[in-house]
Amino acid sequence: MLNKICKIYFSLFVVLSLNLFLISLFLIISEKSFIMEFCLLNFSNFMVNFSILIDWMSMLFMSFVLFISSVVVFYSDEYMKDELTLNRFIYLIVLFVFSMMMMILSPNLISILLGWDGLGLVSYILVIYYQNLKSYNAGLLTALTNRIGDVALLMAISLFLEYGSWNFSSFLEFFKFKENMNLIMVFIMIAAFTKSAQIPFSSWLPAAMAAPTPVSSLVHSSTLVTAGVYLLIRFNSSFSENMMKFILVLSLLTMFMSGLGANFEFDLKKIIALSTLSQLGMMISILAMGSFDLAFFHLLTHALFKALLFMCAGSIIHNFNSCQDIRFMGSVSKMMPLTSVYFNICNLSLCGLPFLSGFYSKDLIIESFSMLNMNMFVYVIFYLSMGLTVCYSFRLLMYTFLMDFNFSSLNMVSEKSEVMLESMGLLIFLVVIMGSILMWLIFPIPIFICLPFKMKILIAWFILFGIWIGCETSKFGLSYSLLSIQNYSFSSFSANMWNLPFISLMMNFYPLSMGKKLCNSFDQGWLEYYGSQKLFNSFIYSSKFFQLFSKNHLKIYCLVSVCWIFFFFFCW
Structure with a gap:
């Protein structure tokens, strides 16, 4: 209920x-x-x-x-x-x-x-x-x-x-x-x-x-x-044109960094988060090339399968007692078959499998990008990022569904929640069919793509290469174990998103610590001593002094009279 x-x-x-x-x-x-x-x-x-x-x-x-x-x-x-x-x-x-x-x-x-x-x-x-x-x-x-x-x-x-x-x-x-x-x-x-x-x-x-x-x-x-x-x-x-180029370079680097980092990550939610970052870079890169309608198209299709991907991941984590490490998962498809079907459909839509919703926007973006006259750096980074997307998607698929079950032998992994399954079922139909519907709505006149056969087949080669790399590396048990042992600095550098979290924490740490020192020395120090507290003490002193005149003491009356006579005769 x-x-x-x-x-x-x-x-x-x-x-x-x-x-x-x-x-x-x-x-x-x-x-x-x-x-x-x-x-x-x-x-x-x-x-x-x-x-x-x-x-x-x-x-x-x-x-x-x-x-x-x-x-x-x-x-x-x-x-x-x-x-x-x-x-x-x-x-x-x-x-x-x-x-x-x-x-x-x-x-x-x-x-x-x-x-x-x-x-x-x-x-x-x-x-x-x-x-x-x-x-x-x-x-x-x-x-x-x-x-x-x-x-x-x-x-x-x-x-x-x-x-x-x-x-x-x-x-x-x-x-x-x-x-x-x-x-x-x-x-x-x-x-x-x-x-x-x-x-x-x-x-x-x-x-x-x-x-x-x-x-x-x-x-x-x-x-x-x-x-x-x-x-x-x-x-x-x-x-401006120069700003568009600057945006393009940063978005391409974001795509590459997030795709590379996801291949070294073992946290289920972080892998999907890094895939979001990769797709955002893809949207902004095609936007920087002037195709805002393509960016909006991918924004809508990506919203569908990414929402369902997180919901499937949440269902898996929920059943695994909040465990998010993919190394403890495996053979989930046997215990959670419907969730596994939903998860794999979203994963394949992320990779651009025909004819799911992600294919219509992603394939159109890639082919439109291939028709542009750009330098080799842009194309290499863009196509490598596409391959890395497929690589971490199939690595995730291997770890969670095809490899051995590594969780506790005392478990209750099953699909018992009808509410969660029904909510995921509402989205799965849109993940399958909404791509083609949106394509005819947003682009009533089809976009004409004219590419040589080598360029047309290039992305297919990168996808197949990404599938092979993702499946092979997941067989080591600990992903990229060879790199992790012999070149730990590279794997750590990639998994930590090129050390951006440390840089961000340092950038936040120094202003916050400086603010604390300024607060202690100025707000609660000099400004307090010579500002509000000084004013407060002055008011108290002056009010106590003037309060003496309201007490009607004879000596005060005589003293004021003497002062007044002295002032009248000598200072007038």
Whole structure:
């Protein structure tokens, strides 16, 4: 029996999602978009308006966010049933979704900032939900990294004052060649990179795995990490050519770093988190090449199979008594057959197997990328990253499903939760069929791809090579044991995401320690001594002195009379 609050929000989100999907279909067919403005405050000549942008992109994205959120709420009722604060957890998820909706719908930077800050604040609360040392550290790293993007967005808002409005959609094309706009775009890029965890802000995304698995499923599919990509899509027409190249290089390095790190990782949730980071790099790289519609297409398909992938991983972890190490798993398909089917379909969709949803967006991105005139570095990194994606996917498949069972002999691994299976079953059909549906909706005119046979078959070779490497290395028992023994520094360097977490902690440590010293010496030191405390003591002394005159003592009266006579005769 579903919790009452879960049932209410599940029904509400599903109905809203279906309605918004139908509205997006109407807007795609009619090729229309609307901007609605509401006056929140009108005082003299001061007016505050709240704007809503209704176009096919915002409606379609919001329908996906609401549907995935409804499934996550349904899933959470069983996964979090032992929590005393389940209702508070559901309210936090609803607040999280509301912040994302505000960010999606708004063409105004001020209301975008409200949704942006709402995402950062609620994500911090959700990451520290379990309230242990690991959660606190991960939450602090997440919050401090995202604050950099918040400051960048505030700087962009202040620079937009030159144009007289924060509704950027109305004048973005007109002012795109102004010098001030380039500086604004730099701040927008920094904000998007912090939210979507691109280099050098990548360390917070795997750390955020300290949150409960339903939160990870929501965050890594359609809400927090996709906010940066969505912001770049909205501002895509204003980036200069040099900035596009810079974004391309960083996103490609993020793809390569996360793909390489996932092959050395043994934590189930972190492997899937690093795959999210790799796919975000892929979206931003094709966006940097000018194809924002392809980036949005992959954003939607990726949201479906990544949400289900996390839910399957959560079901496995739930049955393995919260064990997340893939070395203890094996032969899961015998004990959890339906979850294994769902997991493998999502994994193959991530790899781009025809004709799952991930294939339509990923194959189109790769072939469109291959048609561009880029240098060898870009192509090598891009194709290697594709191969690494397949490599860690099949390595994960080997460890969890095909190798020997290494968990405790006294176990109760089975599929007993109907609620979790039903919630995953709601998504599996979309993972299979939604790619082709979205392709015909977003691209009514098919994209013509013309490639030589060697380029056409190149990605197939990289995929086969990745499958072989992933299967072979997992046979060692401890992945890459040869490298781990003879070249431990390389495996440690790769698994730790090129030491970005240490750099991030150092960057956070020194400002925080400096702030503590300044607080002790200034706020609680000199400023306290010569500031409020000094003023307080002066007021006490003066009030005590003047209080003497109100006590009506004869000696005080005589003393004042003498002083007055002396002043009258000698100082007049």
